[in-house]
Amino acid sequence: MTISHLGFFVSAFALVSLTGCDQPQEVDTPVEATETAAPAASPCADEGPVFPITGKCVGRAINFIDGPAMPDHPDMAYFEQMTGDTCEWKLMEMAFATDALFYQGIVCGDRETTLEFAGGAQSAEISLASSAYRAETGFSETPLVRVFSADPEDRFANVLFRAREAMEDPDAASECSVVGPDVPGWPEDALVVDNPVEAEAYDPADGPRSACGPLGLNQGETNFWRVFGGFSWFFMLGQEPVGIAPGSFTLMTQDEDGEWVRAE
Incomplete structure (x- = not known):
C-alpha cells in the first residue's frame, strides 16, 4: 500500500469517527411531573356551592332569614297551576348597592323568579327581572319595592313621612299613622299607613278600602311597608302572586373586618 493510499484511509477513518461523534445521543432524561391543581374544597359542611357576593353557603344561608316562605304558601299553588310543573322556593342573592340582599323566589322547572336593583337619589327600586311562569323578561317599568332610608332613632318615622309626602291633602295627611295590619x-313585621278614624268606622261590606295616598293602605292590593337593615321598604305586590316571598328579604352588609353579616 502506498503512502498516498494510507493517507486516504487515515483521512476516511477520521471523517467517519468525527461524523459518529456528531450523531445525537439518546439520553434517559427524567420527566418532570406536572402538578394538576386540585379543585378548591368547599367551605360548606354539605360540600355545596357558595353565593358569589357574600360567600355564604347556599345550603345554610336560610338561617339568616327570620321569615322564610313555607312550602304551603298560597303563591306556590298558583305557580304550579300556571306552569303545570312542580315548583319550589329557592334562596337568591342580589347586589344591593354595596350590600347584598337575600330573598326567596319561586322556581318551576328551569325558570326562576328573580329580582333586579336600581339605585336613585331619593329612593331605590327593586323590580322583577324574570318570572317562573312568564316567558318574557324585563319588568323594570313596574317596580315591586321602593326603598327609602330609615331613621335610626325612630324606625317608623320615615314611613309616615314618605306616605304623607305623597298625599295631596295636608289635612288628610295629618290624620294618618303607622299601624300593624x-x-x-x-x-x-308588615306595616301600613292608615287613618285610624276611618278604620274604626269601616264596614267590610263596603268592599276594599284605601287611605293615606299611594303609599298608604290599599286593601285591593298587597301593599305594605317593612323596616329593616336601616331602610324603609314599601312593597307593591299587586293583586296576583309574583313568586317572591317579601318576608324573606334580608339585607347583608360587611362589618369592619370584612365579614358579611345581617344588617339589623
Whole structure:
C-alpha cells in the first residue's frame, strides 16, 4: 500500500469517527411531573356551592332569614297551576348597592323568579327581572319595592313621612299613622299607613278600602311597608302572586373586618 493510499484511509477513518461523534445521543432524561391543581374544597359542611357576593353557603344561608316562605304558601299553588310543573322556593342573592340582599323566589322547572336593583337619589327600586311562569323578561317599568332610608332613632318615622309626602291633602295627611295590619300571609313585621278614624268606622261590606295616598293602605292590593337593615321598604305586590316571598328579604352588609353579616 502506498503512502498516498494510507493517507486516504487515515483521512476516511477520521471523517467517519468525527461524523459518529456528531450523531445525537439518546439520553434517559427524567420527566418532570406536572402538578394538576386540585379543585378548591368547599367551605360548606354539605360540600355545596357558595353565593358569589357574600360567600355564604347556599345550603345554610336560610338561617339568616327570620321569615322564610313555607312550602304551603298560597303563591306556590298558583305557580304550579300556571306552569303545570312542580315548583319550589329557592334562596337568591342580589347586589344591593354595596350590600347584598337575600330573598326567596319561586322556581318551576328551569325558570326562576328573580329580582333586579336600581339605585336613585331619593329612593331605590327593586323590580322583577324574570318570572317562573312568564316567558318574557324585563319588568323594570313596574317596580315591586321602593326603598327609602330609615331613621335610626325612630324606625317608623320615615314611613309616615314618605306616605304623607305623597298625599295631596295636608289635612288628610295629618290624620294618618303607622299601624300593624295583621293580615294573614303577610310578614309579621308588615306595616301600613292608615287613618285610624276611618278604620274604626269601616264596614267590610263596603268592599276594599284605601287611605293615606299611594303609599298608604290599599286593601285591593298587597301593599305594605317593612323596616329593616336601616331602610324603609314599601312593597307593591299587586293583586296576583309574583313568586317572591317579601318576608324573606334580608339585607347583608360587611362589618369592619370584612365579614358579611345581617344588617339589623
